Amino acid sequence: MRRLALLAVLLALLTGGPAAWAQDGPDYEAWARIAEQAETVTERGRASDEAMEALRGQLADWREQFLTAEGRNSDRIATLRSQIAALGPAPDVAAGAAPESEDVAARRTELNDQLARLRAPVIAAEEAYLRADGLIREIDSLIRERRTDRLLELGPTPLDPRLWGEAGKAIAGTVSALYDEAIRSWQSPTGHVKFLSNLPIIAVSLVLGLVLIFRSRIWMRRLVRRMRDATRRGSGVWRLVVSLGQIVLPLGGLLLLVKATELTGMIGPHASPLIDGLPVWGATVLLVWWLGDEVFSRADDVATVPLEPARRIEARVHVGILALGLAAHDLVVKLGGSERYSDEVLTVLDFPVLVLVGVSLFRLGLILSSRPAPAESDEDGSLSYARRLLWFIGRAAMVIGVVGPAMVAVGYGQAGLALVYPAVGSLILLGVLSVLQRLIFDVYYLVTGERDHEQGGLIPVLAGFVLILAALPVMALIWGARTADLTEIWARFREGYSFGETRVSPGDFLTFVLVFVIGYMATRLLQGGLRNSVLPKTTIDPGGQTALLSGIGYVGIFVSALIAITSAGIDLTALGYVAGALSVGIGFGLQNIVSNFVSGIILLIERPISKGDWIAVGGQMGYVRDISVRSTRIETFDRTDVIVPNSDLISGTVTNYTRGNTIGRVIAPVGVAYGTDTKKVERILQEIAAAQPMVLANPPPNVVFRGFGADSLDFEIRAILRDVNWSLKVHSDINHDIARRFAEEGIEIPFAQRDVWLRNPEALRVPAEPVGEAPAPAEEKPEEEPKA
Template identity: 35%
Template sequence: MKPDPERCADGVGRTVRAAASAVIGLWLAFLVVASVAAQQLPEDFLSSVQKMEESSHSEVWSEWDRQAEKAEAAIDSGEGAGPEFDAIRSDLEAQKTNGKAISEAAETAITRLTREQSALGPPPADGETESVDAAKLRGELAQRITGARALQVRAERAINRADELLARLTGVAQRHFLEQMTTLGPSPANPANWLAAFEAGRDALGRLAAEAARNFDDPTERGILRERAPIAIVAFLFAGAFGFGLRGLVMALMRRAAQSAGGRARRLLLGIGAALARFITLLLIAVTLLVGVVSLGLFDVVGEAILKGAMSGFAQFIAIFVMAAAFFSPESSAMRLAALDNRAAVAGYRAALLIGASLLLDAVFTGPRDVLNAPAGASAVASFTAIVIGAFGLWRLASVTGRPTASTDVEATSHYLAQALRRMIWGVALAAPVLALIGYEFAARFVFFPFVASLVLIGVGYLIFRVAGEAVDIRLESDEAVAPAAAEAGDESGDENVAPGQPLRLIPILVVLVLICVGTPILALIWGASTTDLMAVYRSVARGVVIGDFSISPGAFVAFALIVAIGYMLTRALQRILRYTILPKTGMSTGGAEALVSGLGYVGVMIAIVVAISAAGIDLSSLALVIGALGVGVGLGLQNIVSNFVSGIVLLIERPIKVGDWIEVAGVHGYVRKVNVRSTVIDTFDRSSYILPNSDLISGAVTNYTLSDKIGRVIVPVGVARGANTQQVERILLEVGRKHRMVMAYPAPVAYFIEFGESVLAFELRVMIRDINWILMVRSELNHQINARFREAGIEIAFPQRDLRIRDLGPLEAALATSLHGRAPEPSAGDRVDARPAGASQTDP
């Protein structure tokens, strides 16, 4: 079915308008809330200041003192990790934030109170008096100013104390981390540790069986078990159905859809959909199994610990499994994201499953470790086993990816990054087992497991990026299919300055930026950063950088960008409404309408920039010096720019040239592609861009071949040999001109006998054609037809020629005789050499 371009255009237009309206509405709502908050915030701060003034021993100061004491105790203990340690740091960060809020509120109060005090005038001099009310008010204001200053000093002291304690806590945490990294524990190379590990495993199984037997022997628990048994049976049946039935059905449908998909983009999206289907299926299996096991109620502490570890490991295994299925897809190469053959894809898939199995084993081993009180040697053996399995999977994964060649700079960069990642994988696959074997269990776990989690995160981000890219490709393919139909329908409402699909091509870049912003904190959490650290970084970034009287923060930058973008969109919308809806009904000239629309665009953008600067917190009064300097620059160094700007306005109003005109200026022919405010872009016939300042178009001579219409004249010069029938030549030229399809009947073609040339009889055929843009083609076809008609009529095309007549042979004969016989013959009378043009008579001098 052929897509309807009007319906597609209407749908896209409605979508864009709805999205723009939603964005504008949300932004206006935000501005309203922000303005209200900005008006109420000082009052809230002032009220808090007043409350703080009322009691110097408020609960806030006491709480902050208790937090400082806890921090001092944590520093003295040397424990640099744990939930309590993170809670202390979080409290200190909150203390800093609240302290700064109180300090700013106090500063606001001091400013306001000082202004009110100044309004009372200077205090009375010695011997002078003032009214009782004025004196009382002056004293109250002075007291409140003193209290606010004292409050500000105390808040600043609390901030400084929190900064100092945070720095010391950070040092404790770093020392604790280094101690853990460099602590040498039991080595898996010691056989005794393997025996301890087996004993710990047997003890865990024994305690697990004991819990189950104890609960089963209890009559009360047995009754509960009978009641819950149907739930468990149904859950297990559903798990089996999901595992064997639903998964196979979904995958069969996906493979069938992949075979019938038209393009690679659709097949890749189906591959990602298949990966998500696997994820949902495995998640349902895990949930139903968990429901079934929990509903039995056979296990207590040890069973719950093992179950929690198993479920955590199974969730990690599911994530690895889904990523492997999406990238390697051993069932169907059409749905494979990685550019690998079937053999390499199967090897990569198995390597990824080994990594997932290592995560599952580690979660099962480490889950009940605290409950079982397993010895350190058993823990080292369990970690070593999981790391070795995962490291082997990492090594195989890096080995099967191959070494693709790059054909472009972008591909070279991506392949360079891929090779760097491969080397990192090999390094981790070697370093982690070696560290675990030596006995550095913490270091080995820190190197291996966060790295695997980082790989999974990178894979998820790459999947999202590919989904966005392939979706954009599919949309562009559909737009390319609709474009010819829209062109046939005469739809020229698009923006000529924006290439088709150009905004859509920015979507993958925006997705990358969002992924970086979202993924960076997650990576920090994976590698051991706490939420307190992240919040501290966030607060530092949110405060921005203060340069002089200006404060540059991400929030102000985002506000500036959003306001400018919204103002630009509104301006463009108003321009389109004026150009296509309002101005055509006013009868205004095309030049005036275009000038009005362009002026509206410049004014709208300038207003948006001014409003954005104000919203970003930049004082416009401080720009007065800059504006004055710009005025001097305009008067001195920007004269040419201003001249070109004014010339551009004149061009927009008078419209001596317009886009699409064929013009000649300074000996350059070409089509006008764009008329800017400063310059005009001309596309020459050799496909180069000629950028001409607008002042040259106003002050210089310009030939516009298509100003009023496209009718133009073609002159075809023709030369025939002397002796030709001139009337016949003229008749043939007229017949050729009249029969050409591009030649107009009125004005009618004319042929002129121009002159007698040295070697030719010169004629000209002059015709008017409908479109001067086809002048070269028309002239070439006329020449071909004239040549053919002349051949048929036996008319010779003239070419330059000369006849050489020797009028005096004496000197030539003498020279020949001398060279041959050594003597010169007697010259004959009347011999001369005569050189004249061909066709000259004997009597010509």
Template identity: 35%
Template sequence: MIFRLLRLILVVIVAVASQPWHGAMAQAIGHGSAQLIADQTKVIQDLTTKTDGLEKKISDPGQDDAELVDIRLRLENNSRAALNSALAFRSRLNDINSRIEVLGPPPAQGQQEPAVVANERAALTAEKAQINAVVASAQNLSIRISGVVDRIATMRSELFRSVLTKRYELTDALSPQAFSDAHDQFTGLYKAVASWLTFAFKFKFQAVLAATLMALALAAVLLIGGRRLFGRIFEPNPSVEDPSYLSRLSVAFWSTLLPTAALGVFLASAVFFFNYYNVLRGDIGTFLNALLAVIGMVFCVNRLTNAALEPRLPNWRLIPVETDPARWLVGLATAMALVLGLNYFLSVVNEKMGSPLSLTIARSFVATIIVGVILILMGLLRPFRARDGSWRPWPAWLRFIAIGLGLFTIAATLLGYIGLALFVSFQVVVTGTILVTAYIGFLSARAIGEEGGFADTSVGRWLSAKSSYEDTALDQLGLVVSIAINLMIVLVFLPLILLMWGFQPGDIEAWAYKLATGATIGSVTISVLGILTGIVVFAIGYFVTRWFQGWLDGSVMARGKVDTGVRNSIRLAVGYAGVALAALVGISAAGIDLSNLALVAGALSLGIGFGLQNVVSNFVSGLILLAERPFKVGDWIVAGDISGTVKKISVRATEIETFQRQSVILPNSNLINNAVGNWTHRNKLGRIDIKVGVAYGSEVKRVHALLLDIARAHPMVLKNPEPFVLFANFGAAALEFEIRVFVADVMNGSTVQNDIRFAIFDTFEDEHIEIPSTPRAVVETKKHEAWPIDDDKMEVEFAERERLEAEAAAEQARLARTKRKGRKPDPG
């Protein structure tokens, strides 16, 4: 209670103290909010009026599928505009709610609050109510539009079913009157085309010529540029007797896609330039568009069948059929595409010229019957030859599908279901062509993505010859190319298939918009465009980081003669920082709120607490190693039983290569928590110790002098610090000496040790200095074990035995020296 009273007094003091300023500010804010409310109310009213008009259009029975799609797109635009109007109040609503929270809860019944606070609370509550009313209107309009869109979807489904299931009477279509109507139709078409040609060549000849030449130039750029870029990648090479499967796939795919794309560019640009120069009039433009579409379809089918079957070059065929059946298949497929193309073109002519329905039915009847017959002929064809010379048919499943589709098309046509038969025929030709081309593309992408596949292509061979790419890099690049080809196929061929199956461009546009803006699942919005943007941003940041690493290392630190270990540490630190920054920017560009990752961070912390201690320990230890640099890349270190050269320092582990060329991956925590010896920490100067023993009775000062001369004579031994020879010990079997020398590079220690030992052996041999081999300590041990010292007789026997063994060893050494010098042994 006391706290509420103090809070109320504070609010009153602030309100009274700032009343002039606050009143002016509140008045300005209230005026701005009122203007915003008025503007958005007007927007929603306009959207409601537009929605009413579009909803009335739906009731018109003459609407076709394309018009319904256009209406749906406009309605969805209205819905988005309404929701944007509602979102315009988000900032102001947050301000109002924050201010009301500062004012506190309203007083209980029977209590009063200051007039200033009460007036402000009332104004804020009224403004919030007005805003909520506008937001509710926008939401209601969006809900209403959603219902209308669902109604349009139902109407389109019914319209599609009615087209396919409508039955026509064939009696009028097959009567002699149909021939008369067809004659009149062709006469009218001839007159229209002749009239246009006369007009074009008389008044627009230069425009027609310029448009044609520009269209040809664009097509030539694509076709010739493709040939220059890819060489013979899209045409078979007759000199190759046994091309690889990947080569055949690539030739089949690109020899279909690139020429068809070039022809499409030519036809589309020709129409564009004709329209630009006002060469086409309404009906001729419609006829020309239809005719060019037919030409493109027939050309694509012909190119695909020729590429897959290759009647001229049997070794380049994808399907192992014989030559004559291959020619038949190419001809039948092209004829089927030509029949359907002409039927489509005539349907456009009939629609534009207002032909009777009987002529449309007769035309479709003839086209579907011909297509059905062609399908049956394809299914009955025997394209394979057995070893005994007999002809074999297609596989049973493929043969039955072709014959079944042909019989179904003919039966549907004879029963009067012309629309269904025409739809099936069209999908067999067009969708079949698209699917076969896409399937060949997928096979090509899979072959390129396999190990060694990209290196076998012409581009891969060119890169291998012109650059320093290794096989591993080429395989990785082939995987990227494979993914890019698959993505291109999906983006190009999927919309084509949808268009062939009755979907309108507006449908694809709507789906693309939903993918781009994102689909909301709960409180999470998934946007394909946002994800792709994030990936692209991360990839750019990653490559920029790698470039900056190379530039910093090769151009800045290398010129500054920076130590190799320092360069490695800086390069790694820059790399990790750049990749982390690129990841954060990519996540933000993808539209992911980093605050939503708090739950993930909490789960990760829990995982660290339970099972990731070692990983985190190694990570932190790696950062310490990079910062403190107790060793660097190239140092010779000793860590426990492991001795070798440091090859790589990462944040989790360090790679050490032993002198046996074994790579040891040592966790960084072991290097931080345990003792590590570094032979090359400050510099490569190091001391080498070489132990040698001489027999008792040798002249020790002479031995000392000889060893010192040997050490000083070696070229790798430093003069300062000078070599030193230590008389180390009276050993059990020998007088022990130790040579201590310093070398400039301790990595050469093994070579120096080897050379000095050879020199010692040769010098001692020349000076007749014996290096004993009898283990005196072992003899002493056996003596104590076999004969107790307190027995005098046994002591005398042991001394005699020891004398005899020493004389025998001396004699053996004398004989060995004599033999090495090439003299015959003295028998005495």
């Protein structure tokens, strides 16, 4: 009776499902009946997981319809609310306020009635949505509790010798049934005739299938080796495509063998499930073998996991064992289902396979977490990120390889199986990702021609990131997540997030991004057109053109953001409250940035400096190369870039040598020896200054006799240049001419001299002999010369 009741509920769900829509919205009467039936099923909690999943799917469809119905008449409702807001708040007559006019009151009542009528279906959809969502949550919770209970259930242990005999009898019975089916089919007249009539096709299929199975992989490996040795552009992509033949050709041979077996006519009910599963098991083994050959390839430039050659060989062996273990596990499960084996028999049959898989998983994890080569470490000796990730994966595989079989051995069979085989599937998925990542690099090299595909570019790195994101749902399914869990996450994502009375969905976000990108591109196109076509034909100086283009860019980006927010339906009121609350804290934390930003706006408007000006600020001197809203880039005469905050240019002292024009003065000092004719020196210097082509004739250059120095008579040439940027060159040319003319005229350019005079020379005398030492011999007096 219980099963009949469940079937009746499912039939009602299928016949009265969400397809029954009225023109004005969902059929709430049908929904009420289904909701009541679903509540009854969840309260009893006796339905199977399959029935629960079917029920959940129906409720999810209804919830999707209610979510769509919540958005009905949204534009008209927003218009009515705006009209009511335009009338202002209703006066509080009880508080003594004057009543509003009859026309305004009647209009307010009419608008409120219209709003209530339009809001009624929306409120009904919201209520139904919450009810459907609650039922879905109850079903998910019930299913998760059941799965948790099964994982923690203590079952039979495969180490119990009493179960071995039962497992042996079950296998013997299956083998006997397969043998009897084959004999009966052979002995039957129709089966014998069918076999003989199909014998040529069977023989050809058998021979061709065996050749493809045992020889095609060798042929493809030779071809792949030749393509790998070729250094042509794109060889990595074509090599990978050709290597897929190691899967396709042997699998084709296996299909031929299956076809030949079916043509014999000896396949009965017991052998049919096994024959049907052969292609799946073969494809699994071939795919994992091929993946192991790619990830742990013999060629260093092909292997995606950097290991020593000997370790790569061992890793390929264990990958092949894992492939056979997966196929054997699926064979046991399918055999147990078709032959109706008990849980004890399945546990005993699957335990040797599980142990073999656990040992290979442990060894493979040991290989992955082995000590790396010095080339795989960073400069400071620490492991690279990829190597640390491999170490973590290897350690996890080692732990699972030991813990999983141990849990099955003590009786927690479901938990052990849910640990080991998902771990193998995760390693396979990671291998597929590494091969696909290498393929992306090879394709990038094929398209761009850049050989540094280890570094790659932004595009292959982003593509690898997208691969990782796409693999997350697959990884979740491998570890036991339900498809309904993933669809629920997607439904929540599509539902969006609420900010006050505004709900932002992924569609709104995409609308915002699309509109903003269009506005941004339009702004850049306008800037490019003005920069290349319009502004060069005007009389605006380059600094003004830069300021105008920058202002158009900022205004365009701001307007694009406003239009994008409005198009996405985001209410700026709530964001305004948040921005106001955060403005105080942000103001204190970002006051320097804001100061530089405002200073940049002032620089672009007032333009005290422009691009290309020669300025000096804060001890730095150079040419202005770029002015942004936060800082200004100055290129010094040493060809180094100095980033100066804009606030320093506004609040500090700035010397602009070329503001408005390039006229400037050069001063060339020179000294002559004392005793030189000063008028002659002045005349020579005047001639030298006037001979310089960059010196202006009006005003004429001037020679100044500055004074009497410590070592020389000091003169200066002061001249106005038509381009101050050439001041150093002109100064150097003047010095060369001075040295040449003074040498011709015999005028000396002195250098500094100093006379040293000792005030106390007696301080340099030798001190007296110390007491106690023998006196020095007396000096002999020189003989006096005879007087004349």
